[in-house]
Amino acid sequence: MGDDIQDCCVLPEAIEARTLEIDSDRRAYSRRFIHSGEVIIRNLPTAHALLDEHQRERCSRCLSTTRRQSNSNDKNSLLRCGGCKQAWYCSRECQRLDFSLHKVECKEAPILLSLNDGHGSSNSKLLVRNFLALRLKNGKVNNNNCCQYCYGNDLRPRDVTIQCGKNHFEKLIQYGNGPLEDQETIDIRRAAQALWNQRKVLNKILMPEIDNYDDDADTETVVINDRSELEDQLERDMRRFRVNNFGVTDSLVRVIGGAVYPLGALLNHSCSPNCLVRYDLSSESSSQCHEPPVMELIAAQDIPIGEELTHSYIELVSSKKSRISNLKQMYGFDCFCPRCCRKKKANSDRTSLKDIGSNHKNDDFKIRLPNNYGSLSPTKLTRWILHNYNPAISNATMTNSTKGTSYLTSFDQDIIFKSLNENDPAIIEAIKVKQQQAKFFMMNGDLEDELSSLKEVVQILKQLTSASGEDQLPLSLELYQARCDRLGSLIVAGGQDNTKEALIECEHIVSFLCLALKHFPNHSLLGLQLFTLGDLYDSNRKSDEAQKTYVWARKNLQISQGRESEMVMLLNEKIVG
Structure with a gap:
């Protein structure tokens, strides 16, 4: 972020923004001691868009999966937009509130929502929605380009939830001067075409002082007046998306949409972060019912005064080589966090x-x-x-x-995280063959042979760990991943024997995560696997182990997903006493 972000953005009292180098490298630091689990920031998105595969099952505005205020017996039947028939809503209220951002999608559905290949693009939709959201409010021109506090109540103080404005968004750093990916270029063109097609209607809304707008109007006073300039603006927005946007996740940490959270982008990356990001999706009991998903920045551990606030941009359960490569490719920087730059001592x-x-x-x-x-x-x-x-x-x-x-x-x-098989092409090939066989059997509904192939993959990797010498533990990332694949299929298969096997695999998976996330024990991935482990203990009539594991899972998920989250509520019902 630029040096003057603080001139256009309000910050919660717990955060201090410092600039380490003029006009660059702006970072966030704690002004006071912050307790583990404390909400540091709540940031409403400037815009968000559902991924295509979720648009029929979630409200386009609040992302709820449940029909609200319905007299129908089918509470899960969402309302469909009667115009494009490509957007769904939980209620008429959400549909009304979303219309100012949906109107271009609705009119330009063949471009944005239902392409020739049967798939739309969340980025093209997000470009259009963000362009409109920064210029409109409640369907009218928005003259306030600054950030502001909102949604204050007893549970969430007024100085925590923030809505960022156009000034803040346009000061976000952009992905370097290198070429964009082909799909990103396609998304820019689609978004530009959609906005250009609707320019007359949009210019009347965005420039109400111009009467009887037509193509001969003074181009200097019109918002959308040049196709080339519009594409240039959207390319700059896309470059901001590339290094600042967030993938909105559900309770199972599945990405369901993309969103623009300018204030969340203030925090730098670390492979050993002290904060985590979670999303407060709208619900009947939520204070932001009918509102977009709020990004929450949470203290993952106790944070002393003056410490830099960081979160991870990538998957933490991965090797150093993989993390560094992904950060360079996706965000364009080299990682110098403590986990990547520490000096290793004796083994x-x-x-x-x-x-x-x-x-x-x-x-x-x-x-x-x-x-x-x-x-x-x-x-x-x-x-x-x-x-x-x-x-x-x-x-x-x-x-x-x-x-x-x-x-x-x-x-x-x-x-x-040390690779077991990088120097043995024969073993690599044998594992790939078995994994491909398992995928083939799965696609053909042959669960028995799928389980057999996945078991063989696990056996090969187990043998590798036992034959790797004294400097190698009987644990590896490849073995963990193979166990995860097998666990999912065992749970689907069901039955007493498969449930016993699933329990064994899940124990191995959780034990690996305990070590892999030793520096970040409140990661939601560990909490969710602990939840599964508790259920498997319970299914195998090991109630004492189940209860201990449920308590452990709840301790994690209360921080990583929130005390009022769906998973924590389910655990509360399972825990005795």
């Missing part, structure tokens, strides 16, 4: 068992296992991890669980 060392819960920065990227980890079976090691990395377990209980082992061995966290 392992002995550590007192009581230090396993240490929060010292030097220990953030170390994982700890018992000294005798090499003599433990994968199942026993997995259950040791589940027991000792549960935040509810006390040190005394940990000592008992190790049967007299008083010391741990520490490893660099990156060891579990």
Whole structure:
């Protein structure tokens, strides 16, 4: 962001924006101690757009999946736009509020919503919606281009939720001077064509002082007057999208849409962040019923005064090589966060068992296992991890669980992301073949053979971990991913035997995540897998383990998704007492 963002944007009292270099590198810092789970920022989008595959199941404005204020017995039957028949709404109120942004989509549906290949583009829709949203408010010209506070109430203070304006958006940094991707260029042209086709109607709204607008009107006073200039403006917007936009996710952390949150873009990236991003989707009990999804920036841990606020732009459960490559390709910068730039010490060392819960920065990227980890079976090691990395377990209980082992061995966290098969083309090919077979069987509804192929992939990778030498733990990213694939199919298959197998796989998956996210234990991915693990314990009649796991999952999801979120409410019903 530019140096003058603070001139056009209000900031919550907990945040201080500092410029480290003139006109660039603007960062956010804490003004005070911020508690874990505290909401730091709530930012309404300037615009948002559903992905095509979700447009029939969610309201185009508030993203709700449930029909509101309906006398129909079918509460899940959304209202369809009678014009384009390509947008759905939970209520007439949401449809009315969304119309000023939907009107161009509605008239230009063949360009934006139903293309020849059967798929629209969320980016082309988002370009149009953002262009209009920055210039309109409630269907009329918006003369306030500054950011402002909104939606204050007892639960969410007025100085936390912010709506950003045009001035802020246009000061967002843009993706460099390099060429855009082909699809991005296509999206710009589609958006420009749609807006150009509707320029007469839009100019009458955007410039109400011009009477009887026609193509001969003074071009200097008209908002949309030159097709080439319009495309240039949309390209600048697209370049801002590229490095600043967010993918809105649901309770299962599936991306359901794209949105523009200018204030959320204030935070820099870190592979070891102290904040996380979540989305408050509109619901019947929500304070922003009928409003767009609000992005919430949450403290993922206690944050002392003066510390920079960061969140992760990419998937954290990945290798350093993959993270650096993705950041360079997607955002155009090299990562210099503590996790990527730390100096590695000796591979392992002995550590007192009581230090396993240490929060010292030097220990953030170390994982700890018992000294005798090499003599433990994968199942026993997995259950040791589940027991000792549960935040509810006390040190005394940990000592008992190790049967007299008083010391741990520490490893660099990156060891579990080390590739097992990068130097063995034959093994790589064997795994690919089995994975392709599994996909083929899935597409043909052959669940039994699909499970057989996925099991073989797991077996190959298990053998690799056991044959990788003393410097390799019986854990790997490839094995974790293979177990995730198999777990999903086992759950779909159902049945007593498959449920038992699913429990074993899920235990391995959660234990891997405990180590992979040791520096960021409130990641929602871990919370969701813990929820699944609790259900599998319950299905296998292990009620004590289920209850402990549900409590652990709730502790995570209360932060990563919110105390009033759907998943936390479901856990509240499952937890006894």
